[in-house]
Amino acid sequence: MTNGESQNKLSKQAQATTHDASVKKTVKKLMLIVFGMFGFGFALVPLYDVFCDITGLNGKTSNVAASYNVKSIDTERTITVQFLTRTAKGIPWKFEPMVNEVEVHPGERKTVIFYAKNESTSDIVGQAVPSVSPGRAAVYFQKIECFCFNSQPLKASEDVEMGLQFYVDLDIPDDVSTITLSYTLYDITSSVDS
Amino acid sequence: MTTDVIDDQSEHDSHDGEHHDHKMTGIKRWLYTTNHKDIGSMYLWFSFIMFLTGGAMALVIRAELFQPGLQIIEPDFFNQMTTVHGLIMVFGAIMPAFTGLANWMLPMMVGAPDMALPRLNNWSFWILPFAFAILLSSFFMESGAPNFGWTFYAPLSTTYSNGSTAFFVFAVHIMGISSIMGAINIVVTIMNMRAPGMTYMKMPLFVWTFFITAYLLIAVMPVLAGTVTMVLTDTYFGTSFFDAAGGGDPVMFQHIFWFFGHPEVYIMILPAFGIVSTTIPAFSRKPLFGYSSMVYATASIAFLSFIVWAHHMFTTGMPLFGELFFMYCTMLIAVPTGVKVFNWAATMWRGSLSFETPMLFSIAFVILFTIGGFSGLMLAMTPADFQYHDTYFVVAHFHYVLVTGALFSIFAGAYYWLPKWTGYMYNDTLSKWHFWCSLISVNLLFFPMHFLGLAGMPRRIPDYALQFADFNKWVSIGGFAFGISQLIFLVLVIKCIRGGEKAPMKPWDGAEGLEWTVPSPAPYHTFTTPPKID
Numbered sequence: 001m002t003n004g005e006s007q008n009k010l011s012k013q014a015q016a017t018t019h020d021a022s023v024k025k026t027v028k029k030l031m032l033i034v035f036g037m038f039g040f041g042f043a044l045v046p047l048y049d050v051f052c053d054i055t056g057l058n059g060k061t062s063n064v065a066a067s068y069n070v071k072s073i074d075t076e077r078t079i080t081v082q083f084l085t086r087t088a089k090g091i092p093w094k095f096e097p098m099v100n101e102v103e104v105h106p107g108e109r110k111t112v113i114f115y116a117k118n119e120s121t122s123d124i125v126g127q128a129v130p131s132v133s134p135g136r137a138a139v140y141f142q143k144i145e146c147f148c149f150n151s152q153p154l155k156a157s158e159d160v161e162m163g164l165q166f167y168v169d170l171d172i173p174d175d176v177s178t179i180t181l182s183y184t185l186y187d188i189t190s191s192v193d194s
Numbered sequence: 195m196t197t198d199v200i201d202d203q204s205e206h207d208s209h210d211g212e213h214h215d216h217k218m219t220g221i222k223r224w225l226y227t228t229n230h231k232d233i234g235s236m237y238l239w240f241s242f243i244m245f246l247t248g249g250a251m252a253l254v255i256r257a258e259l260f261q262p263g264l265q266i267i268e269p270d271f272f273n274q275m276t277t278v279h280g281l282i283m284v285f286g287a288i289m290p291a292f293t294g295l296a297n298w299m300l301p302m303m304v305g306a307p308d309m310a311l312p313r314l315n316n317w318s319f320w321i322l323p324f325a326f327a328i329l330l331s332s333f334f335m336e337s338g339a340p341n342f343g344w345t346f347y348a349p350l351s352t353t354y355s356n357g358s359t360a361f362f363v364f365a366v367h368i369m370g371i372s373s374i375m376g377a378i379n380i381v382v383t384i385m386n387m388r389a390p391g392m393t394y395m396k397m398p399l400f401v402w403t404f405f406i407t408a409y410l411l412i413a414v415m416p417v418l419a420g421t422v423t424m425v426l427t428d429t430y431f432g433t434s435f436f437d438a439a440g441g442g443d444p445v446m447f448q449h450i451f452w453f454f455g456h457p458e459v460y461i462m463i464l465p466a467f468g469i470v471s472t473t474i475p476a477f478s479r480k481p482l483f484g485y486s487s488m489v490y491a492t493a494s495i496a497f498l499s500f501i502v503w504a505h506h507m508f509t510t511g512m513p514l515f516g517e518l519f520f521m522y523c524t525m526l527i528a529v530p531t532g533v534k535v536f537n538w539a540a541t542m543w544r545g546s547l548s549f550e551t552p553m554l555f556s557i558a559f560v561i562l563f564t565i566g567g568f569s570g571l572m573l574a575m576t577p578a579d580f581q582y583h584d585t586y587f588v589v590a591h592f593h594y595v596l597v598t599g600a601l602f603s604i605f606a607g608a609y610y611w612l613p614k615w616t617g618y619m620y621n622d623t624l625s626k627w628h629f630w631c632s633l634i635s636v637n638l639l640f641f642p643m644h645f646l647g648l649a650g651m652p653r654r655i656p657d658y659a660l661q662f663a664d665f666n667k668w669v670s671i672g673g674f675a676f677g678i679s680q681l682i683f684l685v686l687v688i689k690c691i692r693g694g695e696k697a698p699m700k701p702w703d704g705a706e707g708l709e710w711t712v713p714s715p716a717p718y719h720t721f722t723t724p725p726k727i728d
């Protein structure tokens with residue numbers, strides 16, 4: 001073998017090692033993207049919640065009690081607040097509002113009562129999940145006290161009256177004259193037990 | 195002296211590799227192979243078997259829908275059929291077919307001896323059959339196979355699952371891992387193994403589209419893995435990602451799923467763009483019109499695909515701003531897509547066209563894919579989508595883009611490179627039969643679905659109102675005809691492997707590219723010394 005040829009082979013060998021190194025580097029970078037995107041999929045969950053909390057999209061209302069420190073009441077405007085209830089599949093409870101709708105002025109504090117009765121022969125823990133429509137009214141609907149902040153255990157045949165205290169923000173958009181608050185009641189006994 | 199040692203070493207290494215590949219016989223050759231051509235062939239065969247399996251399920255669906263009323267199967271089994279048909283066609287037929295084409299052609303097109311990571315390549319193929327075995331085995335469970343749609347919306351796949359969710363989730367995990375490994379291999383090969391002188395802007399467009407698709411896969415398959423994981427834990431381990439009772443939100447499922455799902459549909463069409471951008475110039479005997487605009491159009495489609503996902507969710511009660519944002523972004527995608535269609539037409543304009551079978555499939559692709567694009571635009575208009583959503587109009591739309599789009603491009607590619615793969619010319623008459631039978635039956639199958647959808651027939655139902663009976667009868671006839679036509683292709687391929695007229699190095703006189711500079715059939719090892727590109 002001539003010197004030139006072996007020189008050639010040598011440099012080829014060197015090329016092969018730098019090649020391997022750059023392959024490794026690219027693979028590492030791509031793996032980072034893969035793990036990053038796997039994490040991102042999960043990060044979408046809190047991101048989505050934060051996004052909905054801030055914007056009130058999707059009719060999500062806050063899960064924490066609002067404090068009532070409103071200075072004035074806007075008696076010029078009246079808003080109709082309607083109440084809907086439904087029970088999710090598989091929970092044998094009676095669940096209904098005592099009044100179907102109330103009229104409030106923005107800033108005014110109101111209390112309404114909901115009635116629930118466990119009509120089965122076993123003890124069940126229920127959880128009501130609220131939703132407001134139109135969705136963009138959700139951030140203006142402030143709950144000072146709500147049975148939906150906690151779960152509600154009921155023994156067989158037991159019943160309960162549950163309170164909701166709320167007000168509507170003064171800066172609710174002018175074109176909103178009716179707000180519908182809907183509660184869905186779920187059976188969460190199994191997840192409370194475990 | 196030292197140089198000699200190194201020399202021996204390297205000589206020894208490469209020989210060892212070759213011996214390895216050549217010595218193996220029978221099943222072991224296929225189990226242990228790290229050769230990109232072997233792996234490419236296995237991917238293509240696997241995808242064809244899955245195509246026939248998923249197709250058989252589609253025929254069960256069409257048989258039931260031949261007449262109104264319930265004749266043949268139970269509604270629950272009907273749902274299992276639509277679900278598994280969708281999953282198999284997306285993850286088992288279209289995606290592996292593209293990976294198979296990538297394996298076969300990419301190394302040859304960039305002048306590399308093999309894929310960059312051959313062992314990984316072997317793994318990415320061999321885990322696939324297990325994924326589908328797991329998915330299909332759920333048919334033999336008491337509760338049956340997944341019945342919640344290929345989109346597995348929560349709470350259908352969680353609270354109301356029939357017990358097959360675990361099978362589904364593990365199968366999807368394995369498919370995802372396989373695709374991610376395949377995609378990494380493609381990116382690494384393209385970035386590191388190009389022949390000297392082949393700059394990025396000199397790569398064939400086929401290589402570009404696979405490059406960008408691989409990035410899309412790497413970006414969104416992990417999100418799918420995350421989604422199915424959340425479904426798994428919601429179903430079996432008491433988490434509440436998508437369960438309102440526990441503070442979760444089922445609408446969030448749709449956001450996360452479609453964040454994967456929309457890029458996924460482009461994963462299935464960008465490689466198709468690459469294939470017809472190879473075949474159309476070859477049979478027009480003109481270079482591709484607007485090469486660089488094609489590259490940029492592909493990249494911008496890939497980018498836009500990340501910000502349009504909620505066009506699948508217009509009816510979930512999004513606020514007006516969201517509806518408008520996703521509507522306009524979706525319509526924006528039509529611009530780069532239009533650039534592509536324009537460029538294909540311009541490539542054919544005043545070319546000396548000839549109509550060999552790959553070209554027939556490519557021309558059909560351009561026209562029929564465009565019809566699918568138009569129905570997509572109709573669906574992108576929010577107010578109209580309230581009417582069309584979840585009807586057969588959507589079914590018509592995505593079958594035009596996926597069957598006459600993605601699948602037809604795969605046929606175009608297969609007919610184009612089959613002589614290179616087998617070393618024989620295929621039977622031309624048979625291929626023409628395959629084309630014309632497929633073309634006529636596919637339109638009989640999918641075109642009336644537009645009318646059914648506009649008239650209000652919902653998708654995913656085993657029974658329907660009487661006024662839809664006539665169209666459904668024709669659709670079913672089209673479906674069976676299309677299914678049978680594909681057997682022509684099977685026969686043709688087997689005959690072509692067995693023998694026939696010897697294929698020359700370059701059977702198409704207008705064809706360009708490095709793959710035509712090696713003999714037919716392509717030798718087991720090609721470009722062990724890289725070619726020089728200028």
Ligand code: HEM
Pocket residue numbers: 345459460462463505506524525527528531566567568569570571573574575579582583584588591592595596599600
């Ligand atoms: C011009 C381009 C396109 C536009 C504007 C478009 C638009 C849309 C819209 C708005 C929907 C939702 C319809 C509904 O559910 O109400 C949809 C569904 C769908 N599109 Fe497209 N699309 C385009 C191209 C494609 C391509 C290229 C593919 C795949 C290769 C594709 C595959 C699908 C699939 C699979 C669905 C249905 C998903 C499901 O619900 O199961 N689309 N498209």
Ligand SMILES: [Cu+2]
Pocket residue numbers: 455456459502503505506
């Ligand atoms: Cu989409």
